[in-house]
């Protein structure tokens with residue numbers, strides 16, 4: 001596996017699709033040519049807190065709508081892979097899926113993952129209760145895929161709380177799991193770092209978790225602190241407001257960690 005240079009774009013996405021897409025384009029335009037392998041944007045980066053998500057889902061069934069076409073073009077223009085956080089996509093179910101797409105530097109789809117665990121929670125913040133399952137259907141397929149840098153896995157946001165998903169990703173060979181997110185300020189402050197580091201340490205893999213950050217509207221505030229975690233649990237992170245940074249995963253650390261602590265060999269199926 002080769003080192004991978006990832007641009008994390010931590011966003012305060014809002015209800016204006018064009019503004020959100022412009023933000024991605026402007027962050028990419030600031031990078032020196034050839035300095036980034038892959039760009040990662042957060043969950044629902046293109047449309048956040050908007051009633052238009054379902055209408056967008058109708059246009060993005062094949063990721064060729066107003067979001068997919070722009071993302072594919074940016075990938076080609078800059079010669080980078082893009083992990084497009086999540087975008088609503090109409091599938092066979094009555095509600096859309098919260099779908100993460102990965103496109104390569106030719107703008108072709110490499111993988112798509114539908115969020116498996118939907119955020120139905122009674123968090124005490126300004127938002128009150130969250131009922132993601134009112135608007136979305138849940139995926140059921142664990143997604144791992146090969147890349148020029150190694151084998152990658154996908155998870156989204158609330159999925160971070162389900163170690164069995166990450167164990168399956170590890171069993172399918174994932175060396176780095178990419179986690180676009182929109183963790184709330186309240187739950188992020190309490191749990192985000194611990195969850196990201198635990199999933200990395202217990203599976204001997206990298207976690208690249210890219211979160212929304214800041215005040216989106218009167219009700220929604222997210223935690224930020226997007227982070228790259230090594231299989232040893234070391235991490236680098238962004239702050240709590242919008243920003244972007246290139247993080248490089250030194251993939252030799254996987255073997256080091258797995259040799260030092262061969263937990264995969266010591267598992268007992270209880």
Ligand SMILES: O=C(O)CNC(=O)[C@H](CS)NC(=O)CCC(=O)C(=O)O
Nearest residue numbers: 044049119132157158182183184187
């Ligand atoms: O619906 C959108 O527009 C964007 N999506 C989200 O904000 C999603 C579903 S409501 N948020 C989470 O999964 C937060 C999980 C979380 O914060 C935790 O597990 O603590």
